[in-house]
Amino acid sequence: MSLLGGAVALAAxxxxxxxxxxxxxxxxxxxxxxxxxxxxxxGKLGPAVRFASITLREPPKDAVLRQLASGRFAxxxxxxxxxxxxxxxFRGEIDLASRRLVxxxxxxxxxxxxxxxxxxxxxxxxxxxxxxxEALRRRGLLDPARVTILPGLAESQPLPWxxxxxxxxxxxxxxxxxxxxxxxxxxxxxxxxxRGTILELSDSLRGSALEPPHPPATEARELPASRPxxxxxxxxxxxxxxxxxxxxxxxxxxxxxxxxxxxxxxWLDGGxxxxxxxxxxxxxxxxxxxxxDFVQWYPRDAGNAGLGDYQNESAVELADAPAGAHFADAVxxxxxxxxxxxxxxxxxxxxxxxxxxRHARMARRGRQLVVTSHSxxxxxxxxFSWSFTEDGAIEVAVELTGVVLLYxxxxxxxxxxxxxxxxxxxxxxAIAPNHQHFFSYRLDFDIDGAAPNRLLxxxxxxxxxxxxxxxxxxxxxxxxxxxxxxxxxxxLHTAAARKWxxxxxxxxxxxxxxxxxxxxxxxxxxxxxxxxxxxxxxxxFVGFQLWATPFRRDELYAAGDxxxxxxxxxxxxxxTRADRGLLDTDLVLWYTLGVTHIPRTEDYPVMPVHxxxxxxLPSGFFSRNPAAPPSP
Numbered sequence: 001m002s003l004l005g006g007a008v009a010l011a012a013x014x015x016x017x018x019x020x021x022x023x024x025x026x027x028x029x030x031x032x033x034x035x036x037x038x039x040x041x042x043g044k045l046g047p048a049v050r051f052a053s054i055t056l057r058e059p060p061k062d063a064v065l066r067q068l069a070s071g072r073f074a075x076x077x078x079x080x081x082x083x084x085x086x087x088x089x090f091r092g093e094i095d096l097a098s099r100r101l102v103x104x105x106x107x108x109x110x111x112x113x114x115x116x117x118x119x120x121x122x123x124x125x126x127x128x129x130x131x132x133x134e135a136l137r138r139r140g141l142l143d144p145a146r147v148t149i150l151p152g153l154a155e156s157q158p159l160p161w162x163x164x165x166x167x168x169x170x171x172x173x174x175x176x177x178x179x180x181x182x183x184x185x186x187x188x189x190x191x192x193x194x195r196g197t198i199l200e201l202s203d204s205l206r207g208s209a210l211e212p213p214h215p216p217a218t219e220a221r222e223l224p225a226s227r228p229x230x231x232x233x234x235x236x237x238x239x240x241x242x243x244x245x246x247x248x249x250x251x252x253x254x255x256x257x258x259x260x261x262x263x264x265x266x267w268l269d270g271g272x273x274x275x276x277x278x279x280x281x282x283x284x285x286x287x288x289x290x291x292x293d294f295v296q297w298y299p300r301d302a303g304n305a306g307l308g309d310y311q312n313e314s315a316v317e318l319a320d321a322p323a324g325a326h327f328a329d330a331v332x333x334x335x336x337x338x339x340x341x342x343x344x345x346x347x348x349x350x351x352x353x354x355x356x357x358r359h360a361r362m363a364r365r366g367r368q369l370v371v372t373s374h375s376x377x378x379x380x381x382x383x384f385s386w387s388f389t390e391d392g393a394i395e396v397a398v399e400l401t402g403v404v405l406l407y408x409x410x411x412x413x414x415x416x417x418x419x420x421x422x423x424x425x426x427x428x429x430a431i432a433p434n435h436q437h438f439f440s441y442r443l444d445f446d447i448d449g450a451a452p453n454r455l456l457x458x459x460x461x462x463x464x465x466x467x468x469x470x471x472x473x474x475x476x477x478x479x480x481x482x483x484x485x486x487x488x489x490x491x492l493h494t495a496a497a498r499k500w501x502x503x504x505x506x507x508x509x510x511x512x513x514x515x516x517x518x519x520x521x522x523x524x525x526x527x528x529x530x531x532x533x534x535x536x537x538x539x540x541f542v543g544f545q546l547w548a549t550p551f552r553r554d555e556l557y558a559a560g561d562x563x564x565x566x567x568x569x570x571x572x573x574x575x576t577r578a579d580r581g582l583l584d585t586d587l588v589l590w591y592t593l594g595v596t597h598i599p600r601t602e603d604y605p606v607m608p609v610h611x612x613x614x615x616x617l618p619s620g621f622f623s624r625n626p627a628a629p630p631s632p
Contacts, residue, residue, distance in 0.1 A: 057075075078094075084196070087111075090104060092105070115153075146175045148175055149173075166192070169190050248388045250262050261281025277443060284559045314344040327343070347372050382398055384399075396614055396615070407430075436527065436596050453587040457480055458477055481583060483582055485580050491546075492521050498521075502587060502589065519589065550586060593614060595610065
């Protein structure tokens with residue numbers, strides 16, 4: 001992946017000399033090309049085979065550390081594919097150096113590995129059809145590429161069968177539409193996905209009259225910058241996927257499923273790199289809707305859509321990032337296994353960090369490094385960011401915006417006032433249902449090394465008034481180890497100011513205390529759906545704010561590898577039944593950030609940003625405030 005401050009020529013990104021600066025770097029365009037060549041030579045690319053993803057096969061952690069020391073990287077790729085002709089999903093492993101197919105396994109399902117494959121197959125079949133293009137033209141939509149084609153499936157509904165083939169109804173969704181106008185009415189689509197043919201395409205809009213054009217969001221996106229960018233300066237240093245800023249050094253990229261992720265996050269301390277996080281990013285995202293008049297809907301936006309490559313929307317300059325920002329392109333595989341470039345997939349910039357500290361006549365204003373990326377998934381837009389400060393803290397945030405899901409009141413239904421408890425009238429004939437968003441963050445801590453690491457829970461409580469506390473003023477904080485997976489399933493407890501700390505008991509600071517980092521919760525939400533509901537069974541990670549597991553390189557997704565296979569209780573609920581030990585091992589924390597969204601009229605026609613976050617704070621990692629002035 002190239003990291004540049006502006007546009008990058010496609011030819012340069014596809015050059016064989018694409019650089020890899022770390023064993024965990026995303027696949028380059030050249031490596032994706034190798035995967036396709038190997039599979040073609042092995043006879044695995046039938047005419048109806050399409051790819052859900054081609055990504056790096058996670059190497060063992062000890063191998064990564066050895067490769068970093070040697071500077072020689074051994075890389076493998078993982079290909080997830082589906083044969084539409086036979087309804088067969090596959091997972092393959094390809095050794096990139098030897099150009100050898102290591103494995104090609106049939107997966108135990110007849111469903112596509114992700115719903116994104118269904119959308120892409122529909123668009124492949126329908127978009128070129130002149131009848132579809134004419135139907136869009138009648139509605140003022142002149143660019144078919146800006147209309148997503150969505151299957152008419154309820155949540156967790158398998159693809160229908162007809163005479164042994166997969167046939168589904170579909171509808172068009174205008175990507176740039178605001179308010180309730182996203183779904184394009186009056187077009188009936190019935191598509192045979194197995195054969196790649198349209199069985200029915202009819203348009204009830206007669207005559208030549210056009211609908212009013214949709215809001216000119218595409219044109220606004222292309223407006224020239226109103227002022228020239230500021231020079232980037234010397235604070236941010238980029239080399240391949242590596243990013244350096246002051247005392248911070250880290251690697252970052254955009255994964256087609258997980259979106260923005262970081263790896264090898266470390267603090268430069270006297271010339272030594274002290275690792276904090278081995279890898280960190282989103283492990284799953286789920287939204288659950290609670291209005292009985294709305295559809296049963298609980299999309300898993302990472303596993304079923306893809307936080308990185310669902311709509312391939314580039315960052316909007318001077319909006320998603322300020323003037324002077326650096327931008328990073330990403331390379332993904334399309335459904336035919338070809339490398340495609342997503343320009344400005346991530347942004348990197350420095351910003352004012354507010355007051356860092358002050359005392360009397362002394363004060364210091366801080367700066368922050370921000371790494372951010374975004375996901376547009378039909379109506380919704382999510383912006384994910386990681387902010388690094390001069391005092392060693394990391395703020396992890398998600399910003400929710402876009403268009404809230406809407407429905408029209410039924411003619412025979414209750415008056416709009418009757419909806420106020422489940423959903424809210426936000427515009428003319430538009431009701432927005434109550435819903436919740438949950439994001440599972442996978443945080444692979446390596447505090448001054450992968451092991452031994454230990455998880456502690458910190459709680460505060462008042463000391464009972466009485467002898468020794470006659471005035472009733474005292475309170476104490478106690479910490480206790482969470483020694484196994486079952487004990488580490490935890491929820492927030494505000495009365496106890498509960499938080500969690502990861503330490504390395506083998507490394508001490510100058511005060512003789514073990515080094516560590518604290519996970520400080522921010523906004524949280526408790527799921528309102530029943531524990532036995534389909535939403536909770538398919539995304540069990542929402543049941544707790546915190547989970548912890550010992551590191552396993554194939555345990556990457558909080559709701560399981562393939563959420564569209566419709567298997568219940570996958571991922572964290574399944575893994576943690578073993579109740580594996582957590583003391584003095586290589587720890588992975590899974591933090592569930594939740595938001596309860598009760599819609600407001602101000603959320604229409606486009607929602608202002610709602611920001612939710614948590615923080616990772618040094619706790620004994622340093623022997624003093626690293627941003628304080630030197631001692632006299």
